[in-house]
Amino acid sequence: MAGSHHAIIYGASGLIGWSLVNQLLRSYDVASFSRITAVTNRPLNLSESHWPEPDRKQPVLQLVSGVDLRHGDGATLAGCLKEAINDIDTVTHIFYLVFTAIDDDLEEVAVNRSMFQSVIDAHGLVSPNLQFVTFPGGTRGYGIYAPGGTFTPPLREEMVKTLPVDYAKTVVYPAYRELLTTASEGKKWTWCEFCPDAIVGFTPNGSQYSLALHWAQYLSLYAYNHGVGPFAQTKNSNPVEVPFPGNAAGANSLFSPVSSSTIARCMINASLHPETFGNGQLFNIADSETPCRYGDLWPKLASWFGLVGVGPIEDSQAKDHNLGVGELPKATQSLTPGEYIIRHRGVFDRCGRASAISGGVGAGHRQLDSVGYWLTFDRELSLKRLIETGFMETRDPVHGWLESFEMFRKAGLIL
Numbered sequence: 001m002a003g004s005h006h007a008i009i010y011g012a013s014g015l016i017g018w019s020l021v022n023q024l025l026r027s028y029d030v031a032s033f034s035r036i037t038a039v040t041n042r043p044l045n046l047s048e049s050h051w052p053e054p055d056r057k058q059p060v061l062q063l064v065s066g067v068d069l070r071h072g073d074g075a076t077l078a079g080c081l082k083e084a085i086n087d088i089d090t091v092t093h094i095f096y097l098v099f100t101a102i103d104d105d106l107e108e109v110a111v112n113r114s115m116f117q118s119v120i121d122a123h124g125l126v127s128p129n130l131q132f133v134t135f136p137g138g139t140r141g142y143g144i145y146a147p148g149g150t151f152t153p154p155l156r157e158e159m160v161k162t163l164p165v166d167y168a169k170t171v172v173y174p175a176y177r178e179l180l181t182t183a184s185e186g187k188k189w190t191w192c193e194f195c196p197d198a199i200v201g202f203t204p205n206g207s208q209y210s211l212a213l214h215w216a217q218y219l220s221l222y223a224y225n226h227g228v229g230p231f232a233q234t235k236n237s238n239p240v241e242v243p244f245p246g247n248a249a250g251a252n253s254l255f256s257p258v259s260s261s262t263i264a265r266c267m268i269n270a271s272l273h274p275e276t277f278g279n280g281q282l283f284n285i286a287d288s289e290t291p292c293r294y295g296d297l298w299p300k301l302a303s304w305f306g307l308v309g310v311g312p313i314e315d316s317q318a319k320d321h322n323l324g325v326g327e328l329p330k331a332t333q334s335l336t337p338g339e340y341i342i343r344h345r346g347v348f349d350r351c352g353r354a355s356a357i358s359g360g361v362g363a364g365h366r367q368l369d370s371v372g373y374w375l376t377f378d379r380e381l382s383l384k385r386l387i388e389t390g391f392m393e394t395r396d397p398v399h400g401w402l403e404s405f406e407m408f409r410k411a412g413l414i415l
């Protein structure tokens with residue numbers, strides 16, 4: 001029997017947003033949510049969403065597309081929401097997963113802050129029953145965009161308070177905390193933040209920073225070009241090696257990835273337990289307390305495509321490169337995944353997978369290419385705070401990648 005909560009998900013087409021709607025519809029906590037409103041900016045049809053087919057036992061889903069939060073203020077947005085959304089006054093839970101990447105960091109902070117402010121102001125006008133707001137920050141907030149990183153891992157939540165000021169103003173998460181602290185003062189609702197490192201998951205129509213999609217497109221084209229995989233015309237029976245796209249230090253550094261379903265489930269749980277998670281607390285999140293190395297994951301990912309994933313061509317330990325976010329060494333010895341996709345993407349069209357071209361990664365393309373070269377330092381997360389809540393779910397991080405690959409193939413986004 002469904003409960004009385006109404007969840008609104010902003011950024012429902014994104015990596016975390018898609019998974020949140022998916023988890024809510026798959027009756028993750030049917031006893032709590034009777035209504036879900038999924039809000040997207042770009043057009044999205046339910047028939048293309050890959051969410052489960054409607055079912056009487058599920059919460060009622062309304063999908064509202066075309067809401068560009070960059071336009072207007074809270075009052076304007078409140079007017080739009082009232083017009084477009086059924087029972088906006090019954091909204092109890094806001095899941096805010098919107099992010100827009102802009103080259104200029106300060107402008108990026110200002111634009112993203114202003115979009116979240118509009119959402120909070122709008123609901124202040126139209127949703128008197130609001131109980132909980134939650135959003136994801138990220139390890140960018142621990143200074144990982146600075147060459148070599150900022151803090152000695154494991155990264156702990158209290159470290160964000162000592163982030164160097166010049167760096168902190170280039171990240172939007174401190175601005176989100178400030179706005180929610182002010183807006184929730186004296187109100188009935190409370191909020192929390194989750195901090196993921198790399199998020200691994202599915203989206204139906206692309207994403208700005210999906211490493212899983214970027215590498216899956218690369219590996220599927222690489223397999224095809226070497227006579228491997230379901231679409232290959234001339235089959236190659238010899239093992240085909242694919243080197244890790246980075247250097248040895250990038251392959252060997254420790255980090256804590258999270259699948260989108262893990263973070264979605266945890267955000268839902270948190271929103272239903274304000275006494276444990278509320279009051280503006282920050283929680284690191286990952287699939288496992290044991291950190292991973294890309295070098296260990298790579299062979300398992302390549303193997304799904306019928307390839308043999310091997311170590312990097314470039315064996316430098318690379319800390320001497322001192323690269324920052326989005327930077328690549330001057331001369332890489334092979335095409336980066338992004339360059340490879342651009343060179344060969346005509347194959348998607350020829351194989352009847354045109355949506356792989358429109359539904360690839362967006363603004364984060366270069367940053368994703370640099371992952372194996374720039375992230376050469378350990379940056380694993382401490383999960384102590386989350387474990388102490390009793391809500392930590394553990395899964396093998398490889399599962400999230402393979403599940404996403406299955407979905408990408410089903411949705412025609414890879415070969």
Ligand SMILES: NC(=O)c1ccc[n+]([C@@H]2O[C@H](COP(=O)([O-])OP(=O)(O)OC[C@H]3O[C@@H](n4cnc5c(N)ncnc54)[C@H](OP(=O)(O)O)[C@@H]3O)[C@@H](O)[C@H]2O)c1
Nearest residue numbers: 011013014015016041042068069098099138199207208209
């Ligand atoms: N990706 C990662 O690995 C990662 C890692 C750590 C932290 N994070 C953080 O997680 C948060 C969400 O990131 P994500 O990776 O889930 O991003 P994403 O997949 O690119 O999704 C972003 C969402 O924001 C929406 N959006 C963008 N501009 C908008 C606008 N003007 N108006 C309304 N909606 C807009 C997009 O909607 P449309 O698609 O409809 O335009 C999309 O649904 C960000 O704060 C990010 O920094 C991400």
